[in-house]
Amino acid sequence: MSDRIRIVRSNDSHIDGIYEIEKSVFAVPWSKKALYEDIVENILSYYVTALSEKEKRVVGYGGMWLVQDEAHVTNIAVDKAFQGKGVGSAILEALIRKCEISGIRYMTLEVRESNYVAQRLYQKFGFKAEGIRKGYYSDNKKDAIIMWKYL
Numbered sequence: 001m002s003d004r005i006r007i008v009r010s011n012d013s014h015i016d017g018i019y020e021i022e023k024s025v026f027a028v029p030w031s032k033k034a035l036y037e038d039i040v041e042n043i044l045s046y047y048v049t050a051l052s053e054k055e056k057r058v059v060g061y062g063g064m065w066l067v068q069d070e071a072h073v074t075n076i077a078v079d080k081a082f083q084g085k086g087v088g089s090a091i092l093e094a095l096i097r098k099c100e101i102s103g104i105r106y107m108t109l110e111v112r113e114s115n116y117v118a119q120r121l122y123q124k125f126g127f128k129a130e131g132i133r134k135g136y137y138s139d140n141k142k143d144a145i146i147m148w149k150y151l
């Protein structure tokens with residue numbers, strides 16, 4: 001059976017699956033509590049979850065804070081077994097669509113200088129590198145590239 005990935009608004013039933021991915025892909029993962037607070041309780045946030053219909057589980061997620069006419073993308077991550085299959089693109093498309101219908105004019109995010117795959121994903125959707133945040137990452141003090149997209 002071929003798989004179908006559904007992108008839905010994140011809710012508290014997704015937190016355990018999101019946390020498993022968070023731990024497996026990020027050097028400094030958010031705690032489950034921090035994820036819950038941002039995804040479920042933060043009224044400024046908007047998160048989506050990618051669900052595999054075949055495996056009936058969370059295979060990716062992404063989110064952002066919407067503040068006035070600006071969106072700050074906090075996180076996008078895809079389960080390692082599902083990377084390179086278009087899931088990250090579908091998540092980012094859903095976030096961009098939400099921005100478009102919400103009257104957001106700018107989207108921004110930070111990405112590790114060494115994370116070429118994520119940079120290519122963002123470039124594909126019109127994000128451009130416009131600055132550097134020195135020593136942004138707490139694990140190795142490496143710089144972040146700041147990217148912006150104008151809607």
Ligand SMILES: CC(C)(COP(=O)(O)OP(=O)(O)OC[C@H]1O[C@@H](n2cnc3c(N)ncnc32)[C@H](O)[C@@H]1OP(=O)(O)O)[C@@H](O)C(=O)NCCC(=O)NCCS
Pocket residue numbers: 025026075076077078079082083084085086087088089090110111112115116117118120121124
């Ligand atoms: C970055 C990430 C979210 C991308 O998700 P994904 O589902 O693998 O991405 P997609 O399959 O939709 O691919 C999107 C684009 O990324 C690039 N890309 C994907 N896999 C790649 C690879 N192995 N090598 C180079 N570029 C790659 C391509 O440009 C691709 O677009 P294309 O297929 O049209 O050429 C995913 O790799 C991930 O979870 N990484 C770990 C967490 C992370 O780094 N998050 C970003 C923090 S800023």
